[in-house]
Amino acid sequence: MNDIASVRVDRAHDLYIDTPEALDALCKRLEGSSWLALDTEFIRERTYRARLCLIQVASPELVACIDPLALPDLEPLRPLLTAPGTVKVLHAAHQDLEIFHQLYGAVPSPVFDTQIAAALLGLGEQMGYGRMVSEMLGVDLEKGHARTDWAQRPLDPEQIGYAADDVRYLGEIYLEQRERLSALGRSDWLDEDFRRLSDPASYAVDPQTQWTRLRGIQHLRGNQLCAAQALAAWREELAQQADRPRRWILADEVLVDVARRMPRNTAALARIRGLPERTLERHGSAILELLEQSRNRPETDCPQPAERLVLTPDQEALADLLMATLRIEAQRQNIGPAMLATRRELERLASGDDDLPVLRGWRARLIGDTLLAVRRGERCLRVSENGVRLED
Template structure:
């Protein structure tokens, strides 16, 4: 494999792009920092084919030079656990690269577990141990060491080979049609656009609040999210989750009451304190019908609990027969949704999950068959 090393000039980048011209796929990874910021700061982009590899320095280059490659519909962009990389690139470019192939999702469809890490996948497929010495490195600091660059390059050096192996297995098992809808969903910009109005759902302790208190939490969590975005600081630096919960319960009415909250930051400026108080008042004024609701948890009778247990047994049996883990197909909540619905509800109601497990479970739930034990395992007979 030809290693182009660290690319820091437009000329070197163009030379690399000319070298890989005509490829129909490219392996990608990114290194970024966000410990001290709200938005991730892109620090490195690694790219590879089977015979070419390069690390591109976005702190020295305008990465818009990569747009023709990243947005070429004829070039598949290969990532492992793509969501964070795609979030970073969406932030930088305003668009999501497409089409995408995620080796973590592909591996789950071939029996490697639900969310296998990259190092474990490389070990499982290539029997290679990756260096983990740079896991906590500062990618924003320059110059980058030779060890950092080698470590980063390895993230795509082996990804290229892993991709080809997974692609071959998916095709030989006729599972590419399982993968396509999952991959297309990854390129939805809505996945990577911050939504302040939904920020309350990520606050630890939200489920323990009363409905009216959740109305206050929704308003102050949205305020915190916007404040974090405006200052490009982690949301916890604005206010910690436990303080948001305390505010939702106690609804302080003035700045003196705010400072009585345990852990409230002394350094918060008066204008921001007034914004917070206004958010509290906004949350208190929400009418009952606008109080945020927690997702309804299906209530099952004792008999339905037994049926759901058997549905889970069928899920595991279908998974075993297809040499895939049950968790990669569905969870218990999906089985319950199928039980409580019309047989076409939720993740098990359509697509590849329905094909290999959902239709079998739904058929038995509908009373269309008798569950028996055979030498091959569980089976439904008419």
């Protein structure tokens, strides 16, 4: 990059924002920026919702750490986060965007995720921020504050500097990645991925669908699935109301075991291994009532788990062929295979399913059309002394 010096602010000039007046002044300075780098520090080990402890923000002119614990509200920041002319740059953005959705009921947009862009540029899948800064900019970040309790005050200068470094280099990386994507003709390839990141629906929680996330539900049948759905929805709503982690109320494996065994009384419920005594005392009656309601529901009203895909031997072989094709094309394009499609997607493709992400947008142009041609028998793999390649 030719303008690195213009987008890197020295630590000595970092701002710490802990008064309403300072926040107002900061937001005025940030108005009209072409991009803003964002990151958050939070804790959620003992709560359902993440407790926001610090917001780091950087523009071409400044780096600042905003202290939500010292401020009455963060409303002045909202217009900046939704300004259509300002790109919000984050790394591994989902958790940070989830926190902003929790805070404002809206998600910053437009966004640019440097981790996703790194994968499209062939720099590596799920690349960590520290490694990316090191490889792209030659800067080795400090690692000593990775386990900091960000809720404690006051924060010392080293902690603040460590947090500020999480956005200090994002602008440089964003500009460099944007240039590389443009040189490869891939500038707009990630637009759909980034729009999906800014979709509020991606962060909404529906208690009635939480049962689908439980491990082990494939072993449940009929009214057991009714029970799993009812218990998972009850647990979700209770966790939200009490602002406590789900597992503190009922761990996943215990919930599934309760749904499987469907005890009829307190004594039988108490014999469920791993059920906390506190939960039994406080919520045993509610759990038994949900189980009774589940027993009385017609099986036709019970939810159904996702149908397990079973491939024929020919389809298994085709999935292997599609996977080999994917790897060859990913290597040729210098993109991580997982950025293009998963093995599960290719198995569905081999089974005849055409409603897949790999067959939409830039993935279709890059690999999806080729995979369809292989499935139709129009293209094949040939092995030669020069390696494996695709041929008509």
